[in-house]
Amino acid sequence: MTTIGVLALQGAVREHIRAIHACGANAVEIKRKEQLEEIDGLILPGGESTTIRRLMDSYGIFTAIQNFADKGKPIFGTCAGLIIMAKSIVGQAEGHLGLIDMTVARNAFGRQVASFEAELDVAGIAEGFRAVFIRAPYVVEVGKNVEILATYDEHIVAVRQGPFIATAFHPELTDDHRLISYFIHLTATNKS
Ligand code: GLN
Numbered sequence: 654m655t656t657i658g659v660l661a662l663q664g665a666v667r668e669h670i671r672a673i674h675a676c677g678a679n680a681v682e683i684k685r686k687e688q689l690e691e692i693d694g695l696i697l698p699g700g701e702s703t704t705i706r707r708l709m710d711s712y713g714i715f716t717a718i719q720n721f722a723d724k725g726k727p728i729f730g731t732c733a734g735l736i737i738m739a740k741s742i743v744g745q746a747e748g749h750l751g752l753i754d755m756t757v758a759r760n761a762f763g764r765q766v767a768s769f770e771a772e773l774d775v776a777g778i779a780e781g782f783r784a785v786f787i788r789a790p791y792v793v794e795v796g797k798n799v800e801i802l803a804t805y806d807e808h809i810v811a812v813r814q815g816p817f818i819a820t821a822f823h824p825e826l827t828d829d830h831r832l833i834s835y836f837i838h839l840t841a842t843n844k845s
Pocket of ligand 1: 698699700701702703731732733734736759760787788789790
């Protein structure tokens with residue numbers, strides 16, 4: 654069976670675990686770097702990207718996740734997770750993991766619209782997907798190897814680069830598990 658880890662330092666961890674179980678895969682909360690050896694794919698949840706990054710450093714797991722990615726293991730970042738996967742972040746000197754060749758803007762939809770829902774078509778994965786955005790970022794620019802999976806209001810909100818996928822919204826907060834299920838499938842294929 655495929656085992657998916659959810660980085661469990663801060664943020665929407667439990668909702669991802671529940672969604673993974675609903676899709677029939679194993680789910681593990683990841684807090685220690687040794688646990689990365691038990692999993693086939695990793696989800697970086699939404700939350701607060703600066704807090705998650707700080708905790709990644711203090712738990713000594715940041716480099717271990719980079720090594721996990723270097724092995725070509727699938728990673729799915731949602732919301733703050735998307736920010737952590739980006740090569741660069743508007744207004745910041747450096748990105749975090751830099752796994753996807755893209756520039757992202759944090760809290761990009763503005764303070765007035767802290768959260769909203771929208772129906773999106775996610776290319777080849779889910780038509781009419783109800784996406785929940787919470788103080789969401791969006792992608793400002795992508796490199797040529799990045800596939801744009803979805804846009805909202807002309808802004809890029811879902812991307813894929815090889816084994817790495819990222820969404821500006823939270824796919825774990827509704828009962829529509831098509832995106833999580835897609836990630837589990839990608840991970841299972843990668844494993845075999
Ligand atoms: N605005 C948050 C950040 O910059 C992300 C919000 C979220 O994950 N829901 O980290």
